[in-house]
Amino acid sequence: xxxxxxxxxTAKKLNKKLKIDDYNLFLIGNIIxxxxxxxxxxxxxxxxxxxDTHYYSEKKDEKTGKIMFYDVEKFIQDNKENLQNxxxxxxxxxxxxxxxxxxxxxxxHGIRDExxxxxxxxxxxxxxxxxxxxxxxxxxxxxxxxxxxxxxxxKLIDIPQYDEKVYDIAKSIKCISLEKEDIQKAIxxxxxxxxxxxxxxxxxxxxxxxxxxxxxxxCTQSILKYLENII
Numbered sequence: 001x002x003x004x005x006x007x008x009x010t011a012k013k014l015n016k017k018l019k020i021d022d023y024n025l026f027l028i029g030n031i032i033x034x035x036x037x038x039x040x041x042x043x044x045x046x047x048x049x050x051x052d053t054h055y056y057s058e059k060k061d062e063k064t065g066k067i068m069f070y071d072v073e074k075f076i077q078d079n080k081e082n083l084q085n086x087x088x089x090x091x092x093x094x095x096x097x098x099x100x101x102x103x104x105x106x107x108x109h110g111i112r113d114e115x116x117x118x119x120x121x122x123x124x125x126x127x128x129x130x131x132x133x134x135x136x137x138x139x140x141x142x143x144x145x146x147x148x149x150x151x152x153x154x155k156l157i158d159i160p161q162y163d164e165k166v167y168d169i170a171k172s173i174k175c176i177s178l179e180k181e182d183i184q185k186a187i188x189x190x191x192x193x194x195x196x197x198x199x200x201x202x203x204x205x206x207x208x209x210x211x212x213x214x215x216x217x218x219c220t221q222s223i224l225k226y227l228e229n230i231i
Contacts, residue, residue: 054070123205
């Protein structure tokens, strides 16, 4: 999944076009999807599996059989009464952003066997990285972290602030279960990451700086097109 920095940058770019009434609430909506998973924010009061908060479903593929995918349409249907709410809209954008970057990684850069199963990734130096899902995930996340360092160092993203309204609105989203402390910890986590950034000499393995920049824009445009039909 993209880093919160990438989610927040996408939210910022979208807001330039959408002019969200409560921009801060929209920003929080773009990260709230991950809080209950317990990966980034430690000691949340209730841990909920990633597949539940991200609306995993099963879709049959002719080559691979059943695969998991984010059922954004189902989330929209379950929250159709609140689609104009900035927090709910941010949640939708988070899911769409995850879909974009996962598709990009495993479609453009993925290596598949004769049955269509992903077995590795094409690296930017022309070599192939063959390995299990955890190795592929770590390699992808490493590139995303490098780009996020760049975003924080150059102050290219807006940091959300805690707002009491978040807690009340979040209670309407049935796939998550957050207390005020969980949301506050999430905001604090972003500050910790931002303040801990250093200029490390690290190299992209899959993507490049240029490709990251280009695809942030492409991701934003694809989401704008999608949202035209629901807002």
